[in-house]
Amino acid sequence: MEIVEYERSLQWVGHLVCPNCQHQNIGWRSSGMSEAFPHFFCSACSNVFHRQSDHDLVYYEATPALLAQIAATLPACPCGGHFTPTAGPKCGNCHAEIPLVRDPVQHLHNPNMVVLDGACVCNDEGARYQVRIVD
Numbered sequence: 001m002e003i004v005e006y007e008r009s010l011q012w013v014g015h016l017v018c019p020n021c022q023h024q025n026i027g028w029r030s031s032g033m034s035e036a037f038p039h040f041f042c043s044a045c046s047n048v049f050h051r052q053s054d055h056d057l058v059y060y061e062a063t064p065a066l067l068a069q070i071a072a073t074l075p076a077c078p079c080g081g082h083f084t085p086t087a088g089p090k091c092g093n094c095h096a097e098i099p100l101v102r103d104p105v106q107h108l109h110n111p112n113m114v115v116l117d118g119a120c121v122c123n124d125e126g127a128r129y130q131v132r133i134v135d
């Protein structure tokens, strides 16, 4: 699998603080100008699912009907979990879910895709690449 490395000093590398144990999870976040919406996290790990057909579907509007339509076709994650509209990434220290999705319908238009260090970006073909944060 392809590995994409981001240097720690980059503008879009930062920390996602776990509300449970306060661990600072390092990761990469796509910019507000990116096309990384919609994206969905795995129920069991920090992998993220993103595909072009969903992007085209919600480009002009985000509605509960479109969310339901996409949710029905979200696949299993390579880890054995499942991509869902409400999941968030998991803390690398205590494995608690870090809530990033407050409103799943609004989240359809959220371009700030958070990929924690070691997590994979997936589509229907499986894991496309793994993100690694390097010094």
Ligand SMILES: [Zn+2]
Pocket: 018, 019, 020, 021, 022, 023, 091, 092, 093, 094, 095, 096
């Ligand atoms: Zn934690």
Ligand SMILES: [Zn+2]
Pocket: 042, 043, 044, 045, 046, 047, 077, 078, 079, 080, 081, 082
């Ligand atoms: Zn997973």
